[in-house]
Amino acid sequence: MTVDFSGKVAVVTGAGGGLGRAHALALAERGARVVVNDRGGSVAGGGSDEGPAAAVVAEIERRGGEGMANRADVTDVDAVADMVARALDRWGRIDILINNAGILRDKSFAKVDLDDFRTVIDVHLMGSVHCTKAVWPHMADQGYGRILMTTSASGIYGNFGQANYGAAKSGVVGLMNVLAIEGARRDIRVNSLAPTAATRMTEGLVDADAFARLAPESISPGALFLVSDDAPTKTVLAAGGGVFAVARMTESAGVYLPEAVRAPEVIAQRWAEISDMTDAVVTESAFDQTGRYLTIADRADAAPTGTSE
Numbered sequence: 001m002t003v004d005f006s007g008k009v010a011v012v013t014g015a016g017g018g019l020g021r022a023h024a025l026a027l028a029e030r031g032a033r034v035v036v037n038d039r040g041g042s043v044a045g046g047g048s049d050e051g052p053a054a055a056v057v058a059e060i061e062r063r064g065g066e067g068m069a070n071r072a073d074v075t076d077v078d079a080v081a082d083m084v085a086r087a088l089d090r091w092g093r094i095d096i097l098i099n100n101a102g103i104l105r106d107k108s109f110a111k112v113d114l115d116d117f118r119t120v121i122d123v124h125l126m127g128s129v130h131c132t133k134a135v136w137p138h139m140a141d142q143g144y145g146r147i148l149m150t151t152s153a154s155g156i157y158g159n160f161g162q163a164n165y166g167a168a169k170s171g172v173v174g175l176m177n178v179l180a181i182e183g184a185r186r187d188i189r190v191n192s193l194a195p196t197a198a199t200r201m202t203e204g205l206v207d208a209d210a211f212a213r214l215a216p217e218s219i220s221p222g223a224l225f226l227v228s229d230d231a232p233t234k235t236v237l238a239a240g241g242g243v244f245a246v247a248r249m250t251e252s253a254g255v256y257l258p259e260a261v262r263a264p265e266v267i268a269q270r271w272a273e274i275s276d277m278t279d280a281v282v283t284e285s286a287f288d289q290t291g292r293y294l295t296i297a298d299r300a301d302a303a304p305t306g307t308s309e
Contacts, residue, residue, distance in 0.1 A: 006031030014101030016052025074127030196240025
């Protein structure tokens with residue numbers, strides 16, 4: 001199987017450097033026409049500069065590809081709509097969206113300013129919402145779309161000093177879960193990438209040898225697979241240092257407690273059983289989870305007295 005993006009149009013946000021740049025160049029290398037979006041601000045989100053996006057487009061064009069620079073702020077709904085309109089005017093379609101724009105304003109929860117908390121949520125989560133909302137009707141009309149969210153191990157597992165970032169990155173996974181279900185009948189597949197990469201946002205956090213191993217280019221093959229024709233959907237791919245792994249939310253098999261013994265003390269007594277992940281379950285939707293619980297309860301109620309699931 002060859003992954004080819006000839007004839008496809010991709011929008012990559014935060015593509016003026018780091019991961020976004022690597023994704024944009026890799027897509028263009030395989031035939032995609034790419035909207036290179038980057039506000040050109042600092043790691044904390046301040047300032048604006050058209051240079052980074054323009055430089056990546058120039059690099060794409062030097063290699064024989066097609067690109068369009070765009071400086072829209074992903075928190076600005078009107079600017080995002082204009083970006084999408086310009087792409088449609090030039091190329092007539094949008095097949096791929098990679099939501100990669102992000103900032104950092106790290107502090108412990110006790111010290112973080114609420115304005116900084118909201119700003120990080122606005123860029124990572126609401127920025128992904130704005131861009132996805134703008135391309136969604138066009139993907140639905142053409143019966144094809146590939147959308148990639150950028151999550152993080154901080155959102156999946158947590159990390160000290162990143163309550164705002166972790167909340168936002170967990171939020172995009174929830175967004176992915178719902179959109180993958182809603183987009184299925186239109187062949188809109190929605191996935192998330194959880195990268196561990198050496199970028200200006202992580203500079204200084206790891207030593208030089210690890211920084212070299214975590215080059216953004218080592219992550220992009222995973223991103224390209226997740227936006228390809230043969231991509232899965234509703235999948236979180238973690239990637240770093242050449243390692244690729246699928247991360248999933250799972251539940252233990254579950255223990256049914258009859259109403260007569262449904263008390264916190266009983267939950268404490270049976271906690272080892274309740275938390276046993278031996279027969280862990282991956283649930284496809286909230287509706288499926290409810291159905292599974294009712295099935296367990298019905299089966300337990302029908303069992304001989306004195307037994308439980």
